[in-house]
Amino acid sequence: MPAQPTNPPVATPAIPALGGRKPNFRERVVDVLRAALIAGELRPGQVYSAPALAPRLGVSATPVREAMLELVKEGMVDVVPNKGFRIKAVSEKELDEYTHVRSLIEIPTTVGLAATADPDDLKALRPIAQEIVLSAGKGDLIAYVEADLRFHLGLLALAGNDHLVEVVRDLRRRARLYGLTALVQAGRLEDSAMEHLELLDALLARDEDAVREVMTRHLGHVRGLWAARD
Structure with missing residues (x-):
């Protein structure tokens, strides 16, 4: 068994146990650990062993x-x-660089959807937006990060450019949102989560100025509210 980390003790990451095994079980473990890393449940510089993390997910060390x-x-x-x-x-x-590139891609692409997106496709994203709000209210950061990723990639996919979606997926995976924990503790994360519903409403209203304002504000959180380190 791997030796215990030599780093100073840290709080046990709040990683949710996984449910029954599905055909994509391995990918699900990857997704959960990646989200835990982005949300700051797994801290930079810390060493984690697979046997130590496995019980938190309710799985064996191998996956x-x-x-x-x-x-x-x-x-x-x-x-x-x-x-x-x-x-x-x-x-x-x-x-800063990742966020700058994201703003160059995501803001104009999303604004463009105000004129081109099928209203039914936009409405289909509302349950995910509501899931983001629900996860924020429960303080489930991993579910929040995962739902946020699905929402924004699903939205960008409506532009019909698969390569653009993959670029943004990579940039989002590189992000670190260490400030989410503090927002949950302060009861403020749900307010930020509501911006996803606000964005959908602006898109459905075909209001390009409102879409631009919401997206600019929303991405600003990446290096503001959501990014604050301990």
Whole structure:
């Protein structure tokens, strides 16, 4: 069994146990661990072993180890021989650059959807937006991050550019939203979550100015409200 981390003790990450195994079970473990990393449940610089994380997900160490190796390929985690996996830190400069690129892509693309998107396609995203609000109200950061990703990628997919969606997916995976925990504790995350419903309403109203304002404000949280470090 890998040795315990030599880092200072940290709080046990609030990773939800997974339900029954499905055909995409391995991918589900990867998704949950990636979301935990983005939300700050897995902290930069800390070393985590697969056997230590496995009980939190209600699975064996093997799928956790495989999932962490997938995150190594994505550049989010480093292997620490005989110990486990170290969460890679992301610099403030890198986060600024990722957010800048996202703003160049996501804001004009989403504004354009006000004129081109099928209203039925937009309405189909409302349950996901409501899931984001519900997750925020419950303080379930991992569910929040996952639903937020599905909402925004689903929205961008309506533009019909698959490559654009993959670029934004990669940039979102590189983000770190360490401020979410503080927002939950302050009871403020639900207010931010409501912006997803506000955005859909603006799109359905074909109000390009309102869409631009909501998206600009929403992306601003990435390096503002949602990004504050401890």
